[in-house]
Amino acid sequence: MFLESNVNKDKSFCTGALTLMYxxxxxxxxxxxxxxxxxxxxxxxxxxxxxxxxxxxCMALTDKDWIVPTHRCxxxxxxxxxxxxxxxxxxxxxxxxxxxxxGGSMHMPDxxxxxxxxxxxxxxxxxxxxxxxxxMKYNGKEGVSVxxxxxxxxxxxxxxxxxxxxxxxxxxxxxxxxxxxYGMSAPSSAMISxxxxxxRAAAYxxxxxxxxxxxxxxxxxxxxxxxxxxxxxxxxxxxxxMTYRTKGHSKSDRRLYRTAEEEAYWASRDPIMLYENKxxxxxxxxxxxxxxxxxxxxxxxxKQASRALEDSIDRLTEQExxxxxxxx
Ligand SMILES: Cc1ncc(C[n+]2csc(CCOP(=O)(O)OP(=O)(O)O)c2C)c(N)n1
Numbered sequence: 596m597f598l599e600s601n602v603n604k605d606k607s608f609c610t611g612a613l614t615l616m617y618x619x620x621x622x623x624x625x626x627x628x629x630x631x632x633x634x635x636x637x638x639x640x641x642x643x644x645x646x647x648x649x650x651x652x653c654m655a656l657t658d659k660d661w662i663v664p665t666h667r668c669x670x671x672x673x674x675x676x677x678x679x680x681x682x683x684x685x686x687x688x689x690x691x692x693x694x695x696x697x698g699g700s701m702h703m704p705d706x707x708x709x710x711x712x713x714x715x716x717x718x719x720x721x722x723x724x725x726x727x728x729x730x731m732k733y734n735g736k737e738g739v740s741v742x743x744x745x746x747x748x749x750x751x752x753x754x755x756x757x758x759x760x761x762x763x764x765x766x767x768x769x770x771x772x773x774x775x776x777y778g779m780s781a782p783s784s785a786m787i788s789x790x791x792x793x794x795r796a797a798a799y800x801x802x803x804x805x806x807x808x809x810x811x812x813x814x815x816x817x818x819x820x821x822x823x824x825x826x827x828x829x830x831x832x833x834x835x836x837m838t839y840r841t842k843g844h845s846k847s848d849r850r851l852y853r854t855a856e857e858e859a860y861w862a863s864r865d866p867i868m869l870y871e872n873k874x875x876x877x878x879x880x881x882x883x884x885x886x887x888x889x890x891x892x893x894x895x896x897x898k899q900a901s902r903a904l905e906d907s908i909d910r911l912t913e914q915e916x917x918x919x920x921x922x923x
């Protein structure tokens with residue numbers, strides 16, 4: 596599908612996009628550090644390298660829209676507008692967390708910011724997002740629901756059942772595949788029977804598109820295109836963004852299934868670096884301005900992490916936790 600140029604060169608827009616990407620990256624870096632220090636328990640799935648996909652999607656959404664992310668949810672949660680404080684608090688198990696400390700890294704719902712949150716069960720958010728879209732259409736609510744999933748999840752039946760119903764009922768849902776080339780250690784090239792996940796759209800009589808997920812402008816444009824198709828009532832859309840997670844799948848992954856050359860290639864396509872270069876080369880921001888934005892994002896993430904750590908003594912009582920988990 597042809598993309599018309601909708602690239603936004605406005606300085607404040609570009610500063611906003613860069614800020615989201617820095618916040619996502621610094622959040623992940625701080626999270627890794629806190630895990631290594633033993634201050635956070637459980638596991639975590641970092642999305643370093645996938646910032647253009649997160650920011651590009653979220654900047655194209657409105658506050659009427661909803662997302663249902665995956666286990667690798669931090670970047671989308673931050674880009675949708677949640678505070679880093681509430682996200683760090685969640686991982687510290689404190690009552691200031693988005694799920695009052697009961698969820699941890701993979702469970703960061705935030706209704707105020709149109710984010711239903713995710714679950715550890717791969718592919719389980721897709722039917723939920725489709726259900727939100729059904730509610731929107733059935734009850735005449737404005738908005739689009741976004742089912743975010745990985746290339747690994749694309750083989751699950753939940754996606755295929757959801758795409759079928761969404762197409763039949765022309766539901767306002769964007770199926771957003773973040774293809775980072777691996778599902779744990781399994782390369783997507785060996786696990787998916789078609790060249791691109793988006794090729795599957797044709798089987799469900801819907802539109803599909805595969806784009807470069809490391810170029811912010813490309814992702815943003817593709818999202819605008821897909822979202823306007825959906826908002827015009829033309830039915831669901833399957834958008835696949837090609838990206839790479841530069842860290843292991845989770846904390847314990849030593850990445851033995853991929854080569855140093857492959858990692859070096861993707862490091863040369865780091866989405867933040869690409870965007871910084873583009874902004875500087877096109878004269879939208881100077882290198883000094885870029886450094887200032889970077890420093891202020893870093894400082895902000897550090898501050899929010901420290902404050903969340905200080906406040907992490909505030910925890911739900913056992914009774915409060917039970918009251919939240921079980922109906923009376
Ligand atoms: C139903 C189910 N099967 C298997 C797992 C184990 N698992 C956790 S993440 C993951 C890989 C998911 O890959 P992908 O959907 O590509 O997302 P990514 O981790 O690359 O972001 C698997 C198999 C799980 N959590 N749930």
